Amino acid sequence: MHLPKRGVAVIGSALMAVAVLSSAPASAASHTVRPAANQVCQSSQLCLYQNKDLNANGGSYWAFGYNGYAHDQWIYVGDGGNDQTTSFINYRQISSAVAKNEFDISRATCARIVGDAGHITEFIDYNLSDNVWPDRTKMNDTISAFMLMSTEWNLDCGEVFSYPSG
Amino acid sequence: MRLRGDGTHREGAAPVKASIGLVLCGVVAVAAACGAGHPPPAAFTACAPGAGPGVTATAAGSARHLALSLAARQAEPACATRPGATVRYRLVNFYSIVTNPRTRYGFTEFATDTRDVSVQPSSAARVTIVRAVPARFAVPAARARWLAAGRPALPGTLRAGQVIALPAGSFTFLPQGTLPYRQAASLPASAAAVAALIEGPPGPQAGPRSPVTVVLRQLGYLLAIAPLTPAARSAAWRAVAALPGLRNCGPAADLAGRNGTGLCAANGGHVTELVVGAAGSVLAVADRLTAPDSAYPTVPPGTVVQSATFIAGS
Numbered sequence: 001m002h003l004p005k006r007g008v009a010v011i012g013s014a015l016m017a018v019a020v021l022s023s024a025p026a027s028a029a030s031h032t033v034r035p036a037a038n039q040v041c042q043s044s045q046l047c048l049y050q051n052k053d054l055n056a057n058g059g060s061y062w063a064f065g066y067n068g069y070a071h072d073q074w075i076y077v078g079d080g081g082n083d084q085t086t087s088f089i090n091y092r093q094i095s096s097a098v099a100k101n102e103f104d105i106s107r108a109t110c111a112r113i114v115g116d117a118g119h120i121t122e123f124i125d126y127n128l129s130d131n132v133w134p135d136r137t138k139m140n141d142t143i144s145a146f147m148l149m150s151t152e153w154n155l156d157c158g159e160v161f162s163y164p165s166g
Numbered sequence: 167m168r169l170r171g172d173g174t175h176r177e178g179a180a181p182v183k184a185s186i187g188l189v190l191c192g193v194v195a196v197a198a199a200c201g202a203g204h205p206p207p208a209a210f211t212a213c214a215p216g217a218g219p220g221v222t223a224t225a226a227g228s229a230r231h232l233a234l235s236l237a238a239r240q241a242e243p244a245c246a247t248r249p250g251a252t253v254r255y256r257l258v259n260f261y262s263i264v265t266n267p268r269t270r271y272g273f274t275e276f277a278t279d280t281r282d283v284s285v286q287p288s289s290a291a292r293v294t295i296v297r298a299v300p301a302r303f304a305v306p307a308a309r310a311r312w313l314a315a316g317r318p319a320l321p322g323t324l325r326a327g328q329v330i331a332l333p334a335g336s337f338t339f340l341p342q343g344t345l346p347y348r349q350a351a352s353l354p355a356s357a358a359a360v361a362a363l364i365e366g367p368p369g370p371q372a373g374p375r376s377p378v379t380v381v382l383r384q385l386g387y388l389l390a391i392a393p394l395t396p397a398a399r400s401a402a403w404r405a406v407a408a409l410p411g412l413r414n415c416g417p418a419a420d421l422a423g424r425n426g427t428g429l430c431a432a433n434g435g436h437v438t439e440l441v442v443g444a445a446g447s448v449l450a451v452a453d454r455l456t457a458p459d460s461a462y463p464t465v466p467p468g469t470v471v472q473s474a475t476f477i478a479g480s
Contacts (some may be wrong), residue, residue, distance in 0.1 A: 040324065068272075141380065
């Protein structure tokens with residue numbers, strides 16, 4: 001199994017529900033870190049960010065709340081947000097999922113984002129430029145649909161790889 | 167990517183008058199373009215605006231001509247960067263926060279913050295929020311929807327004083343791609359290479375091509391903040407010139423009180439605009455809706471939904 005860099009939460013299948021949470025990055029100013037989920041996304045939301053590092057260098061974002069949408073269904077993100085996402089947060093206890101297409105979604109073109117399951121705080125991918133979909137096409141700026149899962153059912157999505165795929 | 171009929175696609179939407187309403191001063195290379203009070207960036211020498219006719223950004227002339235003129239001028243040695251210097255700039259970040267788009271209660275907020283950014287040659291970066299204006303509803307109807315939804319918790323914004331530290335190798339000069347410092351500083355002097363960098367490597371992994379609006383935005387960031395060599399900067403302007411549908415959208419103003427010329431590209435119901443200062447620096451990059459978009463609920467056409475403006479650091 002190839003996990004994307006920086007402790008990403010995108011994985012391919014419910015049976016491989018493993019994620020690594022990135023720790024605070026080392027830097028000259030070690031007391032400062034990237035934003036936490038609760039600073040830029042509300043609980044029970046999936047937040048999709050236009051740019052890298054949760055828009056550290058500017059940009060817009062879209063927040064999809066669990067109570068706002070049908071559950072366990074693929075939902076188009078909307079024209080303005082289509083093919084825009086470069087980083088995301090799944091600030092939910094249950095998994096969410098994202099897909100490359102609005103229609104014709106298969107296990108080769110979707111990715112599950114694990115929820116925290118009550119054990120860890122948040123799942124963040126800071127840079128989708130590093131990832132490819134299970135069909136080995138780039139993941140950055142290609143997300144068109146999302147799903148807010150209501151339980152940890154066995155959604156059939158393939159494995160996401162680091163870019164370039166290994 | 168959408169694979170089936172998309173009834174909302176609006177290719178060829180009517181041009182929109184360019185008036186971004188944001189003002190900023192270029193970060194890289196063009197201290198002369200910056201208004202009083204903004205010192206030249208430490209990392210770059212000033213790019214002397216000494217070129218010949220047709221170089222100065224004006225409302226007249228074609229976008230392609232303007233971009234090619236800038237490409238010619240920015241190849242001058244005077245535009246050289248100082249290798250290995252820390253890149254510093256101030257970013258005024260106007261952005262949209264969209265909650266529950268495509269639902270009956272979806273609404274859009276606008277927020278603005280100001281960020282001081284410093285980027286080390288290792289591509290470690292420090293982003294300090296120096297000012298933050300609370301988010302506001304885009305229009306009264308947005309607030310009405312929020313009320314109707316039962317006043318759900320609003321998405322967060324960063325606060326003044328917060329610092330984001332990005333570890334070495336992390337910062338990228340392309341907001342939606344990967345371009346660390348050393349790669350930016352050694353970018354080839356080829357417009358095709360610049361375009362390829364933005365699109366990513368060709369081949370089966372490439373996926374669909376990015377919309378011209380996204381490419382223009384990426385190039386705007388590249389030209390505004392990246393530590394490019396003169397040759398690479400020239401190549402980036404040539405890549406701008408080569409964008410399909412690029413047009414001169416006339417005078418553009420920004421919030422810092424400076425004027426520029428807009429270079430625009432349209433895709434569907436969106437227009438992306440570079441605000442180019444008189445001396446040729448990219449002052450700001452902005453995106454505007456030209457048609458209703460369910461991804462920005464309650465936002466009327468003609469509204470700027472996000473912009474990044476760049477001010478030289480010291």
